[in-house]
Every structure is written in C-alpha cells, then in structure tokens.
Amino acid sequence: MRFDLVDLQLFVAVAETRSITNGAQRVHLALASASARIKGLEAALGVSLLRRGRRGVELTAAGETLLDHARVVLHNVETMRGDLAAFARGVKATVRFLANTSGLSEYLPKTLAAFLAEHPHISIDVEEHESGEIARAIAAGAADLGLAAEHALPDNIERIAFSEDRLVLVATRHDELANRRQVEFREVVERDFVGLITSSALHTHIAGHAARLGTRLRFRARLNNFDAIGQMVAAGIGVAVMPEIAARRCARSMKINVIRIRDPWANRRLAICARSFKTLPRPAKLLVEHLRKVAQ
Known part of the structure; x- marks a missing residue:
C-alpha cells in the first residue's frame, strides 16, 4: 500500500469539492493525472472511494473513512512543518489548544503560565469555542487538545477529567x-x-x-x-x-x-480531550501531563 501526500491532498480536495475536476484544479494537477492518482489510491487500498456520476462524485463509506484519516495526516504534517520551521528560526514548537469560556477565563491562565515558564521552547495557541465545536474540531484533527464540558464529547474522543464546572x-x-x-x-x-x-x-x-x-x-x-x-x-x-x-x-x-x-x-465537568493522547506531538503530551497534575 503506497501513496504519497499529494494523493491525500488531492483526495481531500476532491471530497470537499465533490468533483475530480475541481479537486485537481485546487491542488494544481492536470485532470488526467488526478484521475490516475485517484484510481491508484483505490487500487492500492483495494476499495472504491468514490461513486462517480453526471453531477460529480460522492464518497463511499470507505471514502469517508479515508477523508477522516487524510485530514488528520495532513494536519499533523503541517504541524510538523511549522514546528520544525520555527525551530530553524530559533522560535518555538506550538500546541493548538481549544477551550470553552470558563476553562479559558478561570482555569487556564495560571496553569498555562506555569507550563510556559517551565518550557521556554513551546508556545500555545488558545482559541475559545463552545464545547460541541471543540469536540468536532478535535475529531477532525483541527487542534491538538481541548478543554470542554465532558457531556459534549462523543465516545471516539479520549478525555481526562479536569475539574467541576457548575x-x-x-x-x-x-x-x-x-x-x-x-x-x-x-x-x-x-x-x-x-x-x-x-x-x-x-x-x-x-x-x-x-x-x-x-x-x-x-x-x-x-x-x-x-x-x-x-x-x-x-x-x-x-x-x-x-x-x-x-x-x-x-x-x-x-x-x-x-x-x-x-x-x-x-452540572458540568471539564475534561482535557484529544483524538488520541498516545499520538500527540511531544509538546502536546508535555502539556497533557502538566494539566493532569493540576487537575482538581
């Protein structure tokens, strides 16, 4: 099973535009080359990924699964590139962290300040979102970690209890x-x-x-x-x-x-959440351990 990042980028573009032609244009490939790459993907995986029709394409169940994984892979590659480029410039690795309002305003400032003081080569980008949005972003691989109300997290999201948040x-x-x-x-x-x-x-x-x-x-x-x-x-x-x-x-x-x-x-509980704690980049794992120690 061999395919490269261009294949994954193309497949995501095709899935999002529901068109091989438009997907090929988005990633700057000729239509013939794009079609050949998609067929190569299907041959390598041994499954059909797309249902082709007059009005474009639809994803099969296998295609939906590949899309989910492809987005995670591409997010991780971009994170890797950004972090390594930052190190090359003498700057820091970055953890992408989403939090709900109370987590961001009441629990995180002192906790994150202590972590950053201990790890001068790591920075944290924190964004505020509603807990349901955090769950969807984590599931899609759009962020490394979240701090959200536990009731909003689906079963496929890993979590560590953090604190009460009544x-x-x-x-x-x-x-x-x-x-x-x-x-x-x-x-x-x-x-x-x-x-x-x-x-x-x-x-x-x-x-x-x-x-x-x-x-x-x-x-x-x-x-x-x-x-x-x-x-x-x-x-x-x-x-x-x-x-x-x-x-x-x-x-x-x-x-x-x-x-x-x-x-x-x-009556809510806040939880630290991730798609998979084991597969997190090392800076994010260090932050998880810090948060686990201060969990109430």
Whole structure:
C-alpha cells in the first residue's frame, strides 16, 4: 500500500469539492493525472472511494473513512512543518489548544503560565469555542487538545477529567432570589440579564437552553469578563449565569449572592480531550501531563 501526500491532498480536495475536476484544479494537477492518482489510491487500498456520476462524485463509506484519516495526516504534517520551521528560526514548537469560556477565563491562565515558564521552547495557541465545536474540531484533527464540558464529547474522543464546572445564577443581595439555595432556569428566563459578549462560547450555551424553553434572553448589558458582570449584577442591573468558581470569587468582594441552577445542564465537568493522547506531538503530551497534575 503506497501513496504519497499529494494523493491525500488531492483526495481531500476532491471530497470537499465533490468533483475530480475541481479537486485537481485546487491542488494544481492536470485532470488526467488526478484521475490516475485517484484510481491508484483505490487500487492500492483495494476499495472504491468514490461513486462517480453526471453531477460529480460522492464518497463511499470507505471514502469517508479515508477523508477522516487524510485530514488528520495532513494536519499533523503541517504541524510538523511549522514546528520544525520555527525551530530553524530559533522560535518555538506550538500546541493548538481549544477551550470553552470558563476553562479559558478561570482555569487556564495560571496553569498555562506555569507550563510556559517551565518550557521556554513551546508556545500555545488558545482559541475559545463552545464545547460541541471543540469536540468536532478535535475529531477532525483541527487542534491538538481541548478543554470542554465532558457531556459534549462523543465516545471516539479520549478525555481526562479536569475539574467541576457548575454553572450558577448570581443576583444582587437585595433581589428576592438572594436567599434561595437553588432555582430552575425557567423561573428566571423572563428577567433582565447581564452576560458575556455574543461571540463567547458560554453565551451561546446559555442562550441555547433559553431557546429550548421558548424564550430569548433579554440582556441589559454584555461584557467581556466575569468581574465586570459581577459588578453589574451587584448594582441591580440584572441577574447572570456564570461558572461557580467565578461567581464565588466575585462574591468575596461584591454584594452578590450565588444560587444553584437545578437544571441538569448546569452540572458540568471539564475534561482535557484529544483524538488520541498516545499520538500527540511531544509538546502536546508535555502539556497533557502538566494539566493532569493540576487537575482538581
């Protein structure tokens, strides 16, 4: 079984464009050469990868499997090229890391700072995404590691438990809810809210649960961090949903109370996730070990 990176690049291009002609153009190959390479792939693997029709091509089940693996291989090759080129310039290897809002704002800054101080030749690119998006990106090989709500991870994603990440409601101490120990989300969806900016993963998560109750949350203010949200809540502008770790921290210096949300979706665990921990590049493996040591 012999095929090269050009074959994989061509196959991904054909699969994404659903056309051998357009796929060949994308990777700058002549149509005849592209057709021969696809046939060579099928012969080498002993399976049909494409169903050819008048309007283009469709992937067979084997083709879908190859597409999944090809994307991972090409991502790893690009990562290798980038990391080696960085070393050639005297720069650093890079770990691509995706995290949800609470992970990024509450758990990772100090943890990643300690890791980077110990490993001066490694850098980390961190992006914020909703947990479901993180799962899809990890499965597709678009990132090395993720920190996401465990319930959003499918069975084919490996994970290591990291910490509890309960979501709670916060209200000013003068609010009628302030003395409640817990509340159902449906009891408060008609209230004024203070929340994160709309591009945040947590905003998307909370707004989605409000939509399932047939409601669109009414925001008096949207801000970019939990401390600013806490100050708005303390001033009586509205209630807010935030991670319990952030809410407890804010409550120590602000006149707000923390009320548990009874709904099951508010009880979350964060997990470190990867497509396969064994096949990660060494810098990513070092980061996993660091995160495992600090897991709560």
